[in-house]
Amino acid sequence: MSSPPTFAARLIAWQEAHGRHDLPWQQTRDPYRIWLSEIMLQQTQVATVIPYYLRFLERFPDIAALAAATQAEVLEYWAGLGYYARGRNLHAAAQLIASEHGGRFPATAEQIAELPGIGRSTAAAIAGFAFGARGAILDGNVKRVLTRVFGIEGFPGRPAVERELWALAESLLPAEKIEIYTQGIMDLGATLCTRSRPNCGECPMRGLCVAEQEGRQAELPTAKPARQIPEKQTTVCVFFDGKRVLLERRPPSGIWGGMLALPEGLPEQLAPSLGVCLGSTRALAELRHTFTHFRLTLTPVLCRVAAPAACNEANMEWVALTRIDDAALPTPIRKILASLARAGGD
Ligand code: SF4
Incomplete structure (x- = not known):
């Protein structure tokens, strides 16, 4: 100095x-x-x-x-x-x-x-x-x-x-x-x-x-550190009967309030409570989404449902894969379902 x-x-x-x-x-x-x-x-x-x-x-x-x-x-x-x-x-x-x-x-x-x-x-x-x-x-x-x-x-x-x-x-x-x-x-x-x-x-x-x-003009003054935001992870199930997926209407307030989303949880736990008969399961590609206060990694699991089922829960509804464009879906959920639709449901 x-x-x-x-x-x-x-x-x-x-x-x-x-x-x-x-x-x-x-x-x-x-x-x-x-x-x-x-x-x-x-x-x-x-x-x-x-x-x-x-x-x-x-x-x-x-x-x-x-x-x-x-x-x-x-x-x-x-x-x-x-x-x-x-x-x-x-x-x-x-x-x-x-x-x-x-x-x-x-x-x-x-x-x-x-x-x-x-x-x-x-x-x-x-x-x-x-x-x-x-x-x-x-x-x-x-x-x-x-x-x-x-x-x-x-x-x-x-x-x-x-x-x-x-x-x-x-x-x-x-x-x-x-x-x-x-x-x-x-x-x-x-x-x-x-x-x-x-x-x-x-x-x-x-x-x-x-x-x-x-030669450090670009590095000084040191930039404000990027805010560290918490990471969260969740598994969502794509219950699919060959034509339709089972979607959950979210509560009116909170994340994705009032929108349709995939039910959260492991297939073996969710299937009995939703009254669906679980067939084969397969993990789909993970997806990351950033909210204001946290970053969420979604792990979707494709769950074949052996037979078309009526759902036990009032906040759940079956939506045809061909209709997802019109449904009120948050972007990450829409992406998951769009890739399933592109793959022809396989
Ligand atoms: S004070 Fe600023 S303009 Fe002057 S030499 Fe240093 S970096 Fe360059």
């Missing part, structure tokens, strides 16, 4: 020469304008934000104007930006500043972070840009830059990895030019060190960056 000053020095020099300097919220120390830009930029690209930002400021030029507006009016000016909780929180925070801070925007990152809709990273950015306060930011772009440059493994959303990244972000802060440094790390993540196509050839971290040196 390189020494921290090298990272900061490169970033500051790059921002001064190549970073963004003319965004509408960069030529001000007004915390209200900086706050508004930070919130709008949270889930939205710069180019989309600019017209909304300018229109919003025209209608709500300061905290007092925003606090005096109704929520409906504020949301009208937010419409199109999405993530409306941002607009609602902005309005609520303006009212809080008006009522509890005498209309003056709080000046420390700690106080700013107490306002609705403002997290630790955004509070540090506002305090840095508006008041020159020295504090680390750690949004998605910054996490990407740091994990790549310093080869930090592990999904950044995991608390242990996030703690490591906060500690690293704080250790990297320069003694001076904090606004340029903060803007630089934002710009680097947004313009060069992008998620899918980092432009390492033009990057000031070239030669220092672990991902670039090891």
Whole structure:
């Protein structure tokens, strides 16, 4: 790992020469304008934000104007930006500043972070840009830059990895030019060190960056681990009398509620209770199906029924193989029966 000053020095020099300097919220120390830009930029690209930002400021030029507006009016000016909780929180925070801070925007990152809709990273950015306060930011772009440059493994959303990244972000802060440094790390993540196509050839971290040196840009940051879902297994019986299959109407709620499905259980156990006379049995190909909360492996067993039988159970019905296209069947059951129909019932 390189020494921290090298990272900061490169970033500051790059921002001064190549970073963004003319965004509408960069030529001000007004915390209200900086706050508004930070919130709008949270889930939205710069180019989309600019017209909304300018229109919003025209209608709500300061905290007092925003606090005096109704929520409906504020949301009208937010419409199109999405993530409306941002607009609602902005309005609520303006009212809080008006009522509890005498209309003056709080000046420390700690106080700013107490306002609705403002997290630790955004509070540090506002305090840095508006008041020159020295504090680390750690949004998605910054996490990407740091994990790549310093080869930090592990999904950044995991608390242990996030703690490591906060500690690293704080250790990297320069003694001076904090606004340029903060803007630089934002710009680097947004313009060069992008998620899918980092432009390492033009990057000031070239030669220092672990991902670039090891060709691991695609692996860092580590992707969110796939959710582990439980595996379940069940045997279903295809009782078949040569033309028809025996299907069970599922209870109205739960998996496949109200649909027709194959009865679950082993042939020898089910046959007597269903009143069918079991002939030969043969296992069919297994089938896997993924539900929201689990994955199910179905093992179908083809059960020849010696003689056409009336079923003992009210929720069971015989359905002709030629009619399965019209029946309310869940997809995996339809697949099993379709393959049986294609095989001509053999
Ligand atoms: S060298 Fe490439 S991967 Fe490393 S920080 Fe720069 S753009 Fe990102």
